[in-house]
Amino acid sequence: MNSNIYDVIIIGGGAAGLMCAAALNIKYPFLKVLIIEKNSKAGRKLLATGNGRCNFTNLKIDSSCYNTDDEKKLSKILYAYPPKKIIELFEKELGVVAAFKDDLVYPITFQSKTVADALTMACSKTKFVYDTEVTSVVSKDMKYVVNGTFEGYNVVFSCGGVSLPDSGSNGSLFPTIKSYAGNDSFVQLLPSLVSLKSSDKDIKKLSGLRQECALTMDGHIEKGEILFTDYGVSGICVMQFSGIYNRSLASGKKIPYISADLIPSMSSKEKLAKITDLIKRFPDRTASDALSGLLKEPLARCVVERSNGSPEDIAKIAGDFRINLAGSQGFDKAQVTSGGLKLKKVTDGLELQNSRGLYVIGEALNVDGICGGYNLHWAWASALTCVEDIIDEYEEI
Ligand SMILES: Cc1cc2nc3c(=O)[nH]c(=O)nc-3n(C[C@H](O)[C@H](O)[C@H](O)COP(=O)(O)OP(=O)(O)OC[C@H]3O[C@@H](n4cnc5c(N)ncnc54)[C@H](O)[C@@H]3O)c2cc1C
Numbered sequence: 001m002n003s004n005i006y007d008v009i010i011i012g013g014g015a016a017g018l019m020c021a022a023a024l025n026i027k028y029p030f031l032k033v034l035i036i037e038k039n040s041k042a043g044r045k046l047l048a049t050g051n052g053r054c055n056f057t058n059l060k061i062d063s064s065c066y067n068t069d070d071e072k073k074l075s076k077i078l079y080a081y082p083p084k085k086i087i088e089l090f091e092k093e094l095g096v097v098a099a100f101k102d103d104l105v106y107p108i109t110f111q112s113k114t115v116a117d118a119l120t121m122a123c124s125k126t127k128f129v130y131d132t133e134v135t136s137v138v139s140k141d142m143k144y145v146v147n148g149t150f151e152g153y154n155v156v157f158s159c160g161g162v163s164l165p166d167s168g169s170n171g172s173l174f175p176t177i178k179s180y181a182g183n184d185s186f187v188q189l190l191p192s193l194v195s196l197k198s199s200d201k202d203i204k205k206l207s208g209l210r211q212e213c214a215l216t217m218d219g220h221i222e223k224g225e226i227l228f229t230d231y232g233v234s235g236i237c238v239m240q241f242s243g244i245y246n247r248s249l250a251s252g253k254k255i256p257y258i259s260a261d262l263i264p265s266m267s268s269k270e271k272l273a274k275i276t277d278l279i280k281r282f283p284d285r286t287a288s289d290a291l292s293g294l295l296k297e298p299l300a301r302c303v304v305e306r307s308n309g310s311p312e313d314i315a316k317i318a319g320d321f322r323i324n325l326a327g328s329q330g331f332d333k334a335q336v337t338s339g340g341l342k343l344k345k346v347t348d349g350l351e352l353q354n355s356r357g358l359y360v361i362g363e364a365l366n367v368d369g370i371c372g373g374y375n376l377h378w379a380w381a382s383a384l385t386c387v388e389d390i391i392d393e394y395e396e397i
Contacts, residue, residue, distance in 0.1 A: 004151055005152070006032045006150065007031040008155075008156060009034045009036065009155045010158055011134045011155065011156065011157050012035075012362075013039075014045055014158060014168070014363075015046045016362030016380075016383045017361075017362070018042055018116075020383040020386060021123045022122035024390070027391070031394075034127045034129065034150060034152070035123070036129045036134050037128065038132060039167075045169065046115060046116045046376075048167065050112065050373075052112050053107075053112060054112035056106065056373055056376045057087065057376065058083060058103050059100070060083075061373075065369050065372075067243055067247070067366075067367070068367045070344045076348060077382065077385050080381070081377075081380065081384055086381070094121075132147070137358075154358075154390050155358055157177055157360045157364055158360075158362050160362060160363045161340055161364060161368075162331050163335060163363070164331070171189065173364075174341075177341055177352075177360060181341060181352055181353075181355075185345045187339040187342055187366040188250055188339050189337055190339055191337070192242055192243035192335070192338040192368050193239045193242060193334060193336045193370075194239060194330075194333050194334040195233065197325065198325060203323060204230050209299060210226070210235070211228075211260075212225055213237070214260070214261040215241070215258055217241045217255060217259070218244070220244060222237035222240050231329070232326070233323055240370050241258065242328050242334075243336075245328060246338065257325055259321065260322075261320070262295060262319070263319070268315065272311060274294060275311045275315045278291055279291070286304075287314065288300045288303075288304040306321075340363065341360050342366050346359075349386065349390075350385050350386045350389065361382040362382055
């Protein structure tokens with residue numbers, strides 16, 4: 001038998017590809033599986049997740065927390081693989097014990113390496129070919145020939161999106177996927193879960209300052225810590241807005257600003273009363289010095305400088321501090337890619353329509369979630385869905 005013929009060839013050893021191989025090895029060890037990875041080791045992006053701690057799922061997984069072109073198909077997959085099932089699989093099949101921080105789920109070691117190692121160990125029956133970039137997948141005699149060398153009855157594209165390209169995923173295989181799926185098969189790629197830029201000069205002066213805020217952007221609301229930077233604003237609550245911001249911009253509607261309530265614990269009336277009182281009680285101080293026990297410096301000064309000096313205007317600005325937006329950072333800084341192969345272009349089992357045996361999973365598909373374990377959850381759930389579909393076909397034979 002030709003040793004280069006495989007039941008399943010997985011292109012990309014990231015989160016989705018490793019889970020795909022691990023599930024095949026665990027459940028169907030008789031199948032011959034190959035992972036081809038362009039890096040010299042697997043799971044490079046996985047190691048960077050959750051600041052090295054790997055927030056691998058969330059107790060509140062729901063399709064409404066994702067952006068996609070096919071919410072019905074996404075819901076079906078998420079329903080089949082709820083967080084409880086993923087947490088159980090991690091513990092029972094991979095030996096990774098979970099720890100919880102509110103709804104966020106981590107390995108109890110709080111180390112991404114634990115997850116990457118556990119997945120790699122579960123792939124003991126998989127052959128890995130490293131340092132090899134896949135450049136061609138050609139259909140031939142009921143099989144696919146990869147890079148002119150490896151033959152597979154099934155090929156799984158788990159090559160990621162285009163975010164953090166240094167980790168290996170740069171979209172180089174998207175034209176190949178498109179050649180099978182058709183010209184209209186991709187949704188525009190945009191950076192998501194990324195910091196936003198601002199054109200405001202006074203924002204730069206706040207660089208390094210962190211502030212708890214309630215944020216609104218075009219009717220969307222987030223609460224959390226904002227980080228002012230020399231290019232704009234960052235922090236999870238800002239990043240949650242970035243996909244919406246970039247998709248709106250790409251569709252021709254520029255969202256002008258984010259509004260931050262800098263003292264979210266107080267109502268407008270309470271803010272006005274407190275600011276009036278502080279300014280009255282310290283008549284010898286400048287307004288910003290009088291307010292420096294209420295708002296961090298240099299934020300107090302910035303708010304006062306934006307106002308006409310009256311307590312009413314200062315209170316109004318503290319409750320509606322506008323950050324004018326001027327784009328986002330790029331894919332090199334983005335945690336996830338918005339866009340990709342339309343979910344509508346694959347079957348419920350994530351097989352390309354009209355191309356038997358070709359699957360697409362993970363971030364390469366047009367599914368991106370908010371911060372908090374949603375994107376890795378999609379990597380796992382999509383990989384497991386594809387494995388079930390591959391196996392169904394073997395069982396039918
Ligand atoms: C800094 C950072 C932090 C994050 N933190 C979290 C978090 O805590 N929780 C969460 O849910 N999500 C997080 N994410 C998102 C999450 O990491 C991704 O959604 C997830 O890794 C996508 O998995 P994937 O397997 O589809 O793609 P990837 O993990 O990108 O894997 C794709 C693999 O394919 C390989 N490849 C690509 N093209 C080829 C080719 N032509 N030939 C061979 N190999 C190829 C790449 O080298 C790569 O190894 C984070 C992302 C970043 C960047």
